[in-house]
Amino acid sequence: MKTKQLARTHSGFSLIELLVVIMIIGLLASIIVPNLGFITSEADKVKDKRNAQNILLAYTTGVAAGVVWPEGDVATQVAAVLEGRNPSSGSLASMMFQSTVAADKVSGTYLYIGIKPSGELFFDSTGGQNATGH
DSSP states (O other): OOOOOOOOOOOSOOHHHHHHHHHHHHHHHHHHHHHHHHHHHHHHHHHHHHHHHHHHHHHHHHHHHTOOOOOSOHHHHHHHHHHOBOOSSSTTTTOOBOOOSOGGGOGGGGGGEEEOTTSOEEEOTTOOSOTTOO
16 A cells, blocks of 8 residues: 655745844844934035025025124124014015024024125035034
8 A cells, every 4th residue: 555645835934034034134224224324414414504595595685675784703693684683774674584494493504604704694505614603
């Protein structure tokens, strides 16, 4: 009498296969995770540049309309732009010129705002200005 052996089929993954996949995922994670900090720091730089541009837009528009901004360092003038000012006279005297940037979001923007010898603010896209605005 002959006995027939049934062929067994295995379904699923072996322990070795699972460990290899986990090792590959771990290796990829160790490469990707440190780069996430770089992405967020670049996003912060872009945000600070845009805030600086927003502040300078309000500043230069105000200058063109006749607003007299206070003399002093960058921090003093930026604080005045955040508060807002009206021109002292003219057809735009009833208009308020101010930036929409919140005062607590300004610290990183000082790198992108410089001051000319004439006392006028300017945008520096390289970020080479004094970090405190003083």
